[in-house]
Amino acid sequence: MKIAIDAMGGDFAPENIVKGVNLAKKELSDVTFQLYGDATKIREFLDNEVNVEIIATSEVIDFHDDPVTAIKAKKDSSLVRAVTAVKKGEADAVLSAGSTGALLTAGLLLVKRIKQVSRPALMSTLPTVDGRGFDMLDLGANTENTAQHLVDFAVLGSYYAENVRGIEKPRVALISNGSEESKGSPTVKEAHELLVAMPEINFIGNIEARDILTGGADVVVADGFTGNAILKAVEGTASVLMKQIKTAIMEGSLTTKIGGALIKKSLSGLKDLMSTDAAGGAAFVGLKAPVVKAHGNSSEFAIASALKQIHKMIESDVSGKLVKHFEALDK
Amino acid sequence: MKIAIDAMGGDFAPENIVKGVNLAKKELSDVTFQLYGDATKIREFLDNEVNVEIIATSEVIDFHDDPVTAIKAKKDSSLVRAVTAVKKGEADAVLSAGSTGALLTAGLLLVKRIKQVSRPALMSTLPTVDGRGFDMLDLGANTENTAQHLVDFAVLGSYYAENVRGIEKPRVALISNGSEESKGSPTVKEAHELLVAMPEINFIGNIEARDILTGGADVVVADGFTGNAILKAVEGTASVLMKQIKTAIMEGSLTTKIGGALIKKSLSGLKDLMSTDAAGGAAFVGLKAPVVKAHGNSSEFAIASALKQIHKMIESDVSGKLVKHFEALDK
Numbered sequence: 001m002k003i004a005i006d007a008m009g010g011d012f013a014p015e016n017i018v019k020g021v022n023l024a025k026k027e028l029s030d031v032t033f034q035l036y037g038d039a040t041k042i043r044e045f046l047d048n049e050v051n052v053e054i055i056a057t058s059e060v061i062d063f064h065d066d067p068v069t070a071i072k073a074k075k076d077s078s079l080v081r082a083v084t085a086v087k088k089g090e091a092d093a094v095l096s097a098g099s100t101g102a103l104l105t106a107g108l109l110l111v112k113r114i115k116q117v118s119r120p121a122l123m124s125t126l127p128t129v130d131g132r133g134f135d136m137l138d139l140g141a142n143t144e145n146t147a148q149h150l151v152d153f154a155v156l157g158s159y160y161a162e163n164v165r166g167i168e169k170p171r172v173a174l175i176s177n178g179s180e181e182s183k184g185s186p187t188v189k190e191a192h193e194l195l196v197a198m199p200e201i202n203f204i205g206n207i208e209a210r211d212i213l214t215g216g217a218d219v220v221v222a223d224g225f226t227g228n229a230i231l232k233a234v235e236g237t238a239s240v241l242m243k244q245i246k247t248a249i250m251e252g253s254l255t256t257k258i259g260g261a262l263i264k265k266s267l268s269g270l271k272d273l274m275s276t277d278a279a280g281g282a283a284f285v286g287l288k289a290p291v292v293k294a295h296g297n298s299s300e301f302a303i304a305s306a307l308k309q310i311h312k313m314i315e316s317d318v319s320g321k322l323v324k325h326f327e328a329l330d331k
Numbered sequence: 332m333k334i335a336i337d338a339m340g341g342d343f344a345p346e347n348i349v350k351g352v353n354l355a356k357k358e359l360s361d362v363t364f365q366l367y368g369d370a371t372k373i374r375e376f377l378d379n380e381v382n383v384e385i386i387a388t389s390e391v392i393d394f395h396d397d398p399v400t401a402i403k404a405k406k407d408s409s410l411v412r413a414v415t416a417v418k419k420g421e422a423d424a425v426l427s428a429g430s431t432g433a434l435l436t437a438g439l440l441l442v443k444r445i446k447q448v449s450r451p452a453l454m455s456t457l458p459t460v461d462g463r464g465f466d467m468l469d470l471g472a473n474t475e476n477t478a479q480h481l482v483d484f485a486v487l488g489s490y491y492a493e494n495v496r497g498i499e500k501p502r503v504a505l506i507s508n509g510s511e512e513s514k515g516s517p518t519v520k521e522a523h524e525l526l527v528a529m530p531e532i533n534f535i536g537n538i539e540a541r542d543i544l545t546g547g548a549d550v551v552v553a554d555g556f557t558g559n560a561i562l563k564a565v566e567g568t569a570s571v572l573m574k575q576i577k578t579a580i581m582e583g584s585l586t587t588k589i590g591g592a593l594i595k596k597s598l599s600g601l602k603d604l605m606s607t608d609a610a611g612g613a614a615f616v617g618l619k620a621p622v623v624k625a626h627g628n629s630s631e632f633a634i635a636s637a638l639k640q641i642h643k644m645i646e647s648d649v650s651g652k653l654v655k656h657f658e659a660l661d662k
Contacts, residue, residue: 129571140508143516177471177559185474185556209560210567225516226557228508229540233564236541240460241572248594255593262590263580 001030001314003307004091007037008060008078009098011297014038017097018045020303025051028311034091036078057081060098063296067101071109079103083110086289092314093290095281095306097298104141107284107291114319116326119149120286121224122293123157124231125165125309128215135161135170135219136212139231139282142224147190150174150221154191154201156285156322157219163316164309165218173207173217175226181205187223209233280309289319332361332645334638335422338368339391339409340429342628345369348428349376351634356382358635359642365422367409388412391429394627398432402440410434414441417620423645424621426612426637428629435472438615438622445650447657450480451617452555453624454488455562456496456640459546466492466501466550467543470562470613473555478521481505481552485522485532487616487653488550494647495640496549504538504548506557512536518554540564611640620650 005021007014014037021033022045032051035042039056046052059077061070071080079098083106085091094111096103104122113120121138128134135157142149154172161170174192176184181192183206195203207216209230222230249260281294281302290313294306313319336352338345345368352364353376363382366373370387377383390408392401402411410429414437416422425442427434435453444451452469459465466488473480485503492501505523507515512523514537526534538547540561553561580591612625612633621644625637644650 129575143508143514143519175560177474177556183474188474188556208563208567210563210570212564213567213571222560225508225519226560229506229553229557229561230564232539232541233543233561234568236539236544237565237568238572239541240544241569244460245576252594259590259593262586263583263594 001093001311002032002034002085002091003310003314004034004036004082004085004094005307006079006082006094006096006098006103007035007042008057009096009103009296010294011097012299013097014041015045016298016300017303018042019300020298020307021052022047023300023304024307024311027308031307031311033307034082034085036082036085055081055085061102063099065099065102067099067105070099070102071106080106080110083107083291086111086291093292093310095292095294095303095310097281097294097296097303100282100293103291103293104284107287111287111289111291113286114288114323114326116329117156117286117322118152119145120284121149121153121156122282123160123285124282125280126212126231126234128213130215132167132215132218133165134212134215134217135165136227136231137219137221137285138224138227140224140228141284144225145187145223147187147194150187150191150223151194151198152286153221154195154198154203154219155325157221158201159318159322159325160283160285160313161218163318163321164312167218169202170218171204172201172219172221173204175209175212175220175222175230176206177208179206179208179211191221281306283309283313286322287319288323290314332424332642333363333365333416333422334641334645335365335367335413335416335425336638337410337413337425337427337429337434338366338373339388340427340434340627341625342428343630344428345372346376347629347631348634349373350631351629351638352383353378354631354635355638355642358639362638362642364638365413365416367413367416386412386416392433394430396430396433398430398436401430401433402437411437411441414438414622417442417622424623424641426623426625426634426641428612428625428627428634431613431624434622434624435615438618442618442620442622444617445619445654445657447660448487448617448653449483450476451615452480452484452487453613454491454616455613456611457543457562457565459544461546463498463546463549464496465543465546465548466496467558467562468550468552468616469555469558471555471559472615475556476518476554478518478525481518481522481554482525482529483617484552485526485529485534485550486656488552489532490649490653490656491614491616491644492549494649494652495643498549500533501549502535503532503550503552504535506540506543506551506553506561507537508539510537510539510542522552612637614640614644617653618650619654621645 123137454468612623
């Protein structure tokens with residue numbers, strides 16, 4: 001299988017991207033890694049060229065570019081060229097740590113959505129206390145969603161959790177302002193009713209945002225605006241608390257400082273829980289092939305995780321199965 | 332001034348409610364505390380009856396009651412009687428730690444909304460790292476909001492922050508999926524445009540949920556569905572992380588345990604940041620008089636904080652000022 005990689009996207013490109021490929025290559029011997037970007041810079045960080053194709057490109061889309069304009073104007077950018085490879089069937093999937101907007105736009109325009117999927121969505125696997133994790137979508141590909149969109153998200157998330165994460169009958173829940181069936185916006189209530197009637201989805205009802213990190217569900221569905229807000233609230237709270245712990249220890253008494261030094265190792269375990277290194281990237285689901293966005297500030301380990309995740313997506317043919325599922329619907 | 336108090340509402344009523352009154356009485360000598368509930372049980376916990384009126388009631392609304400039904404059926408409940416006191420002008424404000432739904436319903440039906448306010452909202456003062464705090468609304472009184480609702484929330488929050496918290500020209504921000512003006516749902520974009528055109532509001536634009544705890548704004552406005560989800564995501568994340576820290580220390584090596592014991596005091600400071608004890612209650616704003624909901628599991632300190640908060644609300648006449656503001660609008 002072949003994975004097209006935008007080597008120039010992200011805050012630490014191409015270094016972390018290429019080093020991530022070096023790491024992933026050791027485990028994924030059946031993959032050809034196509035690196036799109038500045039060939040000289042790529043070779044600077046590449047261990048060797050076994051199972052690697054370097055495709056020289058002359059342009060880079062950055063975070064300031066307007067996505068739609070950039071996709072059309074920068075045809076020889078590493079991002080557009082990598083996504084185009086999937087469109088042409090020269091690659092099975094694409095990874096970029098560059099502009100989210102540009103990747104979503106290029107994915108939609110070039111890879112194209114599965115015809116019967118109303119709206120593709122951005123999905124990530126987030127950590128839970130029990131280590132099982134959960135998939136949450138939409139994290140912000142949309143700013144407004146209908147009940148039918150939410151139902152499609154439930155199907156996309158459920159297929160992903162089952163095929164890529166190997167979870168049998170994934171428990172799917174809908175974000176609401178209360179766990180009772182009667183709670184929710186009119187849109188959520190309508191989606192709730194539709195999901196209850198779908199035997200192919202293991203729908204467990206509503207979930208409150210306070211229960212997602214403790215493993216209340218395997219797939220958590222929200223409209224893009226709310227899902228984005230929840231993700232950022234979780235990130236912001238975790239970041240503030242970790243800083244507060246550090247400050248409390250650093251500015252504390254000598255006793256506190258000694259205590260802090262003694263528990264340092266345990267706290268780094270905590271940091272791992274909130275780290276994005278192991279989580280892989282955010283998948284843009286609902287398209288005909290895997291399109292994955294890694295964090296802009298991804299480490300080489302995060303890039304390697306994302307590549308392993310894409311490997312599972314291709315291997316399980318989750319996109320092909322979704323195409324079949326939606327084709328079979330009489331919409 | 333007189334504050335009507337539902338002495339029977341909440342998980343630890345009437346004990347924590349009455350003990351909270353004992354505490355608040357020491358600081359608020361100009362308040363008459365009207366305690367509605369079981370007179371015998373109330374007297375069991377009351378230090379003395381100086382500045383206290385006990386009004387015996389025979390019924391209690393609990394969390395399982397349907398709000399609308401309960402308000403109508405249990406006319407002699409401590410909650411309905413306390414809210415009715417405000418309606419009749421026998422009290423200036425009301426506090427309850429009982430059912431949120433019942434209090435919101437009773438507030439709407441009896442105290443009534445300010446005529447030109449499209450929708451009342453639930454608002455809390457949440458902690459920030461710098462200790463300044465911010466007011467966030469709507470936290471879930473509504474499940475769906477229009478742009479005009481959001482604009483009204485901005486006015487309500489701004490008046491509150493200025494009058495009750497003493498913040499000059501409070502910085503008001505709108506929750507969105509990006510800080511740029513171009514980001515947001517159609518509703519948020521419309522509200523953004525309206526707010527920019529209002530010189531009486533110090534509107535600083537959009538804010539992402541990840542920046543609220545670091546003091547990015549004094550007033551944070553969201554629709555009730557999103558605001559509720561953000562609040563619960565913050566609570567859930569804080570709770571999970573605090574538990575993880577404890578577990579990491581308890582299950583760690585002897586060294587870690589000793590370290591944990593040494594930093595215990597600093598960590599309790601962290602717990603304070605996330606504690607609701609000092610934060611007061613959630614105000615149901617947009618009504619003609621202050622209606623405040625304390626957490627169901629409020630400690631006596633949380634009840635005392637809520638009473639002090641209500642004292643400031645009455646003293647500053649924030650509700651009266653809001654009535655005037657909205658009357659002056661040519662809606």
